[in-house]
Amino acid sequence: MSQFMLQDIWKPVIEIVILWFVIYRIMLFFAGTRAILVLRGIIVILLAFFIVQRLNFLILEWLFTKLFAISVLALLIIFQPEIRQGLANLGRRHLFEIIKEGEDFDLVLKEVLTAVENLSNSKIGALIVLAKEDPLSEYIKSGVIIDGRPSSELIQTIFTPNSLLHDGGVILQGGRVMAAGCIFPLTQKEQLHRFLGTRHRAAIGLSEETDAVVIVVSEERQDISLAYKGQLYQGLTREVLFSKIKEIFKTEGGRWLKRILPAG
């Protein structure tokens, strides 16, 4: 008897868990885009439909059913860019997971840090973003798409003064240099030091909005900083930066650095 009951329970539980995972991944993918507003609307309609169905309101149920039939086509049209991007990212995301865990991640990071060190020594400002889980598609769109293999030379060239892409930030995602000249939101914190300019404010701003790791090189002070989850950590050496970034990507957060600036 209990064996039959167990069989009746585990199948729906597994099905719900799979559905949960799929829905969560879809929502996570849309979280950083404008499409999340449309998605919220759809969720509200779905909930309303479910309630209407449970209460047996036949007319409303009929209406919702017809509405859904039309909305499938509408959704394909509305989400066309996101669907295309999502499908293209499927393979890339998988690759990213491998890169994140494997030795390739170290190589990419070393290239980035070499560039950061050279830029700092040359008194050239830089803003480099390492994407984590949150999608940065909105910010990538604000810049110029590169989709190139990361190398210290490429990053240094981008930030060379007077180059067309030196303004704004570079985004690294999926082990690739995705875009340059990207615009990020500025933080609204008022407790920041007066010597922190727009570049640092943009770094903190982006780290407040997303889970991305942002490296900043100050052109005046040659200082290397790191912004993560709304906090700015200044005066870092290459070695400290390397180990801390590795730690963030390995553990997805945690207490890994002594906070230098107040939370604000």
Next chain:
Amino acid sequence: MVKKNFTRRLIIIITTHPWLKVISLLIAILLWFYIQGEINRFDY
């Protein structure tokens, strides 16, 4: 050490995007019941 890391990872997995997880779980449950209802209604 391994156990500590595992616990830490588990905490991080649970605490990242908690609302998104709760909402998606609710939708998954509703969707499952809806599909189950449709299956029963049309006797697949």
